[in-house]
Amino acid sequence: MKILVIEDDATTGAYIADGLREEGHTVDLMVNGAEGLIQASVGTYDVLIVDRMLPGIDGISLVKTMRGAKNHTPVIFLTSLGGVDDRIEGLNAGGDDYLTKPFAFGELSARIAAIGRRPQMQDEPTVLRAADLEMNLLTRKVSRAGQPIDLLPREFSLLEHLLRRKGRVQTRTMLMEAVWDIHFDPQTNVVDTHISRLRGKVDKPFATELIETVRGSGYRIEAT
């Protein structure tokens, strides 16, 4: 993917750029809001990563200007602020996602993957599959290797979320936001507990593990 990073802090900017390059992305790095805006307008990028506090033009104005000019490149905001209010403000300005500093690189990487390959509007599948696991969205029945699995509603949602994003890492924060609509940081590893329960039903009785832990990032169901 072609990614533009607009971040004024040299250390953080280089860290993001290097990390993304290692993952095989093409990265341009700008340190000034005004220059970043020009670069975003002239170049064609798949994703923009924009810090909120920038010299020149601040991140919010930058994205608003971009959106005003009918530039719909997906934007991930990086921010030091990260209060509830800032999140809403960022999303209202036209941001697609929001990441609070300090962040783990895995979190950023997972969110870029999520945003770069947003599920297209296509025929809604009625059955989701991964290896020998089958989830029927109409009957809300799950089976693996022909054996029915009994899931609680929330476990069903969690598994459905992972299945719909097969092959992409879903971080704990992303799962909390998507499955429980929780946009703050509860000081516990609750998501791990939920995953471990889900594994108990979906993975444990079977030979291979479907739900994979990605160290430092989150969870993933391998694309098959």
Place this chain on the structure above:
Amino acid sequence: MRSARRLPAIYSTPLRLTAILLAIFVVAASVAFSVAYLVVRSGFDAALRQDIDQTVATYRAIDNQDDLVERLSEDAAASHPEVRILQYLPDSGPRVSNIDRFPPLSGYAIVSEHEITAPDDLAESYVARSVRVGRGQLIIAQTRERVIEMGEVFLMILLMGLLPTLGIAAGAGYLVARRARAKLDAIQTTLSDLSAGHLAARVETGSNDNDLSGIGHAVNSMAAAQEALVMSMRQISGDIAHDLKTPIQRVAVILDQIRQKTELSAGQPELVDRALAETDRIVTTFQALLQLAQIEGGAVRDRLVATELRSLAEGIVDFLGPDAEDLGFRLDLVAEGPGPFSVVGDGQLLGQVLVNLIENALRHAPGGGTILVGLATEAGRVILTVADSGPGIPETERANVLRRLYRLERSRTTDGNGLGLALVAAVCDLHVAHLTLEDNAPGLRVRMVFPKAANLRSPAQLNAPKNH
């Protein structure tokens, strides 16, 4: 409730002042008229008495008793009792009179027509004198018609002068008072808006200068100063956030690079992980402090919308349920009644309150127990409770634990930063919810009573331009 209580019009200072001024005017005018009336009346009465005295003197000048009786008889026949009453009771002989009966009296007196018996019409009242003339008792009564007419004239003057004056004064007073009251109301509304945290509220001040617009200007400059202060506070917390979090981010980046890209000897990756975990903790505490400052600054207030607490609580209980179960707790939601349990609020913040309270209960009661999230309504108010069976909080400490960074002695060794309950308190404050910590015997019960939804104005109303 913080919003100003609108008192009935009678308590309005300008209206009361107008009423008091009018009352003083009426009393003063009445007193002045009464005094004038009394002075004039006593003058009239004195003149009447003098008249009577002169007549008496004429009769006394007649020495012969028979002549006197004869003269009196003539006069009595010639006088109409409506103008003058004559009654002579000689010591011997027949009574001379132009009426039937006159009440007994001595000296001067004022006699009303009801006391007199006569075949003819009488005047309303008379000045009468009873005096001894010759060998008999003479009563002469002179009509007070003129005095009474004068009284009526006075009353007419009083009413005709006073009533229109009263009407005009009352009308003008009411208009002035209403304008003053509108201005006072505007000031009061602005002040309560300000104290409720709507810092953009201003009093509309007209062009004319008076003491009320002076107060309005003063309120406005106070509000402007406060708004500037809050803005600069926000700016400062933003700056601090940026200036502190950026270096923390760098530390995290460097630590991450050490772990990923350098050869580490045994034990060193764990040290790096611990350092990373510590940066996380610093950020978490920092984030919590920033969030508290934001909430207390009222930044989120305009975002409050109708929020159903039942589905919110269900979500949170569902979210934390497996964790609670693993730790040996029973975590349940108990809703009393059918609801709805709708409040004007922010779902994320209220969710965070529930998570904080449940996590506190999980953290402080080692070995498990019961945690009940309760929903109830009482007189239109939604009550949210979180009750546990843990060690509770001593009564003397309950106010303290709501302070930021305060921790009970026994909690120093447990996880947590001492900001959880401070956030709960700040969020309750934001929602104008009444927060109490109670004894659950055993355990702690946190009780939040939300105001009736109607008592909170919707954001749309707050942003609407004020017309005063």
